[in-house]
Amino acid sequence: METASAEIPDPSGVNRRALLRGGAVAGLGALMSSVPAFAVPRDAAPGGPEPSADGLRLTKFKDPLREPPVLRPRGHGGHDELTVRMRTADVTLHSELPPVPMWTYEGVYPGPTIETVRGRRLRVAWENRLTGNIPVTAVDFGLPGGPSPDPLSNYPGTQGCQEVPGVAGLDPWAAVHLHGMLTGGGNDGWMENLLAPGDVQLSAYPNDQAATTLWYHDHTHHVSRFSVYAGLAGLFVSRDAEERALDLPRGGHEVPLVLSDRNFGLDASGALTGRLVHKVEMVGAKRLMRPHAAPYTLVNGVIWPYLEVGPRWYRFRIVNTANSRIYRLMLLADGRPVPGAFQVIGTDQGLIGKPLPVDGALNLSPGERADVLVDFGAFPGRSLKLVNTLEGVTPGGSSKRHDLLEPDVMQFRVADRRPSTRFTLPEVVSPAFKRPAHDDLPHDRAPRWVVLVGPGPAGVPELWEMEETGAEGITFPAAGIVQVRDAGGTVTTLRRTAMRYDDGNTFTAAHGGVEIWKYLNLAASPHPMHIHLAHFQVLSRENYDVTGFDQAVRGSARPVAFQAVAELEPHELGEKDTIRVGTAGQIRPGPNGTPGELVTVAVRFPVVGRGVHHCHMLEHEQHMVRPLVVGPAAHLHAGGHH
Structure with missing residues (x-):
């Protein structure tokens, strides 16, 4: 991964001690997949690397989950200010994969988590320092006879595909949209108000909405499917007094899970190159485009990571940033779904009235977020899997025809020690929340x-x-x-x-x-x-x-x-x-x-x-x-x- 350059000043508002909970780094660009962002529990559980589906060439659960660095804005009179730079960088997504050239915010994927306090008006200078053409190879494939029973999009490489014209030479124009922020149209990141390299998008956000998880991403008209795929996405977290009073799991026990999927190129020997490949199937004589789906699942920018946890409650902010894939998530122990594993406490725009258990799968389509609590207290000394599922397919099973060659998302390794009882699931989450009457x-x-x-x-x-x-x-x-x-x-x-x-x-x-x-x-x-x-x-x-x-x-x-x-x-x-x-x-x-x-x-x-x-x-x-x-x-x- 590209290291921080002395020629580029640190972005305003970077709190070095806040960049990574649980570890110190030299700069945003020095974040390595081998450096975990969370304290490692003592007496770590069984579990470990596993082979991925045939043809995917990477080992599952080999690399630890990392947490995106945190940016906190600086106060400036009656408002807060922050500068976020878009940069082209080489990013490590898996220890067995060459560094991946990406368009990023601050040199990392996903971009830094911007953390704010409700009621503090925020002004962000989004600087475009991107260089080069878009680091994505766009291809498609298809036969006149209809959908393939095992589409090429299940696998890396471009063999059997044709290049999509007009993508390879795309210059780094940008338009930043803070998804879910209630701000006026002039600050929303209008998709045709494009930002050229060297220019700055100045956006003012009221930042006066309930504590929640938003996300920012590129919104350039006509090409957002390629620019977001290239890496232009990151989280935005807002906090308030109501949330703080709940005493929810925090610190290393509050973990973002930013979901996405990617595909990569192959060299002449069949080895992965690290080049991003956007591959879609065009069906039938009319060449109807199937929804994009890629075989490698990333969590916080790591392919099939693992996370070592204690036998206690955790808070997960789950965000689907994939282009088109719907994640239908289940937590499995010994290959069987854990009933009521997810307790939902918040949605796209904030906390709900009371915890609601998920019966079955947690369905998140692109752009949706869920704030959930998970109790690992019943699983000391064991490992669990978070998987993507389809109805009609055994949870944890694959379906090549339906773009689910490799269903695993990540692995949790629960420390082998006495469960913690410090946190109790609250009966009420947000007294202020109400359903419409x-x-x-x-x-x-x-x-x-x-x-x-x-x-x-x-x-x-x-x-x-x-x-x-x-x-x-x-x-x-x-x-x-x-x-x-x-x-x-x-x-x-x-x-x-x-x-x-x-x-x-x-x-x-x-x-x-x-x-x-x-x-x-x-x-x-x-x-x-x-x-x-x-x-x-x-x-x-x-x-x-x-x-x-x-x-x-x-x-x-x-x-x-x-x-x-x-x-x-x-x-x-x-x-x-x-x-x-x-x-x-x-x-x-x-x-x-x-x-x-x-x-x-x-x-x-x-x-x-x-x-x-x-x-x-x-x-x-x-x-x-x-x-x-x-x-x-x-x-x-x-x-x-x-």
Whole structure:
């Protein structure tokens, strides 16, 4: 890994003693995968390295988990300030893999965790010091006959693939978005306000929202799937008095788990080179892109790491920063799931009312976060695995066809000593938290409708903004017309008003207002939907029969119809900014094998400006994105105009 250079001054706000809990380093760039960031428990448990799936060439659980360095801003009068530099660096992701050239924040991947205190306004200077072209080789592959039973994306290398044009020469432009921060449009990291090398993006953040875990990442329009893959992502943690009063596990017992996946190139001898490879399958004659999936799982920038823990409670801040992969997480002991292993205490936007146990898997789509507590007290002297799973596949088992060649995520090695009883799971986490009541919701206007549709003539999935209309004079099926029959039998007719990024009729919301948004997924793939300038609570998730939608005409031949109420998961019951619309981890054959879903959310708009709402699968972002404008309510009607 690149070492810190004396020619580049330290970033403002770096507290050297805070860079790594449990270890001292010479600088941000000197962080090595062989240096653990956590105190090693005495009497460490069994467990150890294991071979990975055939063809992957790296040993699992060989390298310790490391914690990203911590940046704390410096006070400057009534606000705090911080400088974060984007730098090209060689990063060690595995001790058996050559250093990987990456675009980074401060020379590390993931970037430093910015840690702040609620109520302290924050100004960040994001400096672009990136050099060279994007350090990613983009390729695709596919056969006219349909999806492969063992796609090439399961394996490293580019053999059998073709290069995606226009990627290799991409220059290091950037736009930084602090995902989940409630800040105005001028500071949100607008995806077309690009930052050239040598320039600085100055962003002011109110930083006045509940203690939580956010994350920052590149948001450059059209190329975010490559720039984030190149390494431009990091965490942002906000703390407040309510959180401190809970006396939750802290220090070495509070651990971020930043999840991502990557693939790499091979040299002529078949050895891994460390070159990042972005590889996707294009299906059929129309070359429909499957969601991106890579075979190597990284946690905090380490491939299949291990973490030595004590037999006690730990707090994990889990963040899915992958391009498109949904992580369906389970904790296994002796190959069997640990019931209720995860106790959810917080979601995207803060703490919830009480701990909620996860029954089954913890599903996190790209952009989602979960704050969880895990008790290792019942496992002294044993090792456990965190795995990615699919419904219908034995937990810990693989499925080549469904991009799960290697299901293991990381290993926990529990020290062989008496369990600690110093922490007790609290009955109440956030007394201030509440779910929306009837009077908290608007009942005097129609909801917003967003319909997610499978690939159209351009071969890519689409996001349709809709408006309610009458059915008179319409011959069904009609392009852009969708009818929905709800649980009570009422049929609503929807007309498409916008689809492309540059279409008119932008959603315009009132500052301080609350709106109901309904996301209807008619496609086989789930989509994580993210709203800028806002936060929301999920009101319901429902299954719908979507076989009445005519994919060829792009309209419904008969109404898509309510089937059943689906249960909201624990991490979906708090304040959110990203929500998965569509089933996670299910294997069902056929174009309509996956049931459609209708997810209803109550959206609040506490800041103003121009932002976007979009799918957070980065391979979908450029074509499933629409502008969103939030303005003062009085301005929307000034002079008699609306």
